Amino acid sequence: MIVVHHLNESRSQRILWLLEELGVEYEIKAYERDAKTRLAPDALRAVHPLGKSPVVTDGQVTVHESGAIIDYIIRHHGAGKLQPAVSDPDYESYLQWLHYAEGSAMLPLMLQMYVMRLGEAGAPLHPRIESEVANHLAYLDQALAGRDYLMGQALTGADIQMSFVGEVARAFGKLPAYPNAEAWLNRLHDRPAYKAAIARGGPYALGR
Numbered sequence: 001m002i003v004v005h006h007l008n009e010s011r012s013q014r015i016l017w018l019l020e021e022l023g024v025e026y027e028i029k030a031y032e033r034d035a036k037t038r039l040a041p042d043a044l045r046a047v048h049p050l051g052k053s054p055v056v057t058d059g060q061v062t063v064h065e066s067g068a069i070i071d072y073i074i075r076h077h078g079a080g081k082l083q084p085a086v087s088d089p090d091y092e093s094y095l096q097w098l099h100y101a102e103g104s105a106m107l108p109l110m111l112q113m114y115v116m117r118l119g120e121a122g123a124p125l126h127p128r129i130e131s132e133v134a135n136h137l138a139y140l141d142q143a144l145a146g147r148d149y150l151m152g153q154a155l156t157g158a159d160i161q162m163s164f165v166g167e168v169a170r171a172f173g174k175l176p177a178y179p180n181a182e183a184w185l186n187r188l189h190d191r192p193a194y195k196a197a198i199a200r201g202g203p204y205a206l207g208r
Helices: 013-022 042-046 066-077 091-116 119-143 157-171 179-189 192-201
Strands: 002-007 026-031 055-058 061-064
Touching: 002 013, 013 026, 013 066, 013 157, 013 192, 055 066, 061 066, 066 091, 066 157, 091 119, 091 157, 119 157, 119 179, 157 179, 179 192
Parallel strands: 002 026
Antiparallel strands: 002 055, 055 061
16 A cells, blocks of 8 residues: 655645546555644654655655656556656656656746745845746746647646646746646646545645
């Protein structure tokens, strides 16, 4: 049985969604953020030394990092679903999206989140951060032109991994300027498996 160590209001929500899409049975071990610091509880360090979520355990295997978890679950439990075959020319593009989400796209959005807390002291950084956010959202928007999902007309793990980028961008009020990305995120949020994951995982402010 896969166990998802699920922190409220976090990236682990998309792991629940992935499992719902695949119809794989799983158990949730829930953790709550500290009400003041918004950090994960120390109890997560018993699962993985970083004390971060998401983390999944599958028997004796422990996997952390969203992209690695999505890749692991699809390879071991996906029965060929939600990713191109390794021999497919689209596989390399799929793999790039898995890494791009956290490796590049989330960085300026996270910087914006932190710099906003600095108030006036962070003002000199805003133009550069805004420029980078726009650069990445324009790239996503262009990639989605004429297609329902990142790899074409079918959902893959790439969409699930990238969904958090779209959700944070929406929370910052950025998505209306990128209609393809906004329509894509709406499409993701309308999926029955996404709604089932929200119902099972608990309140999620970034969900629609």
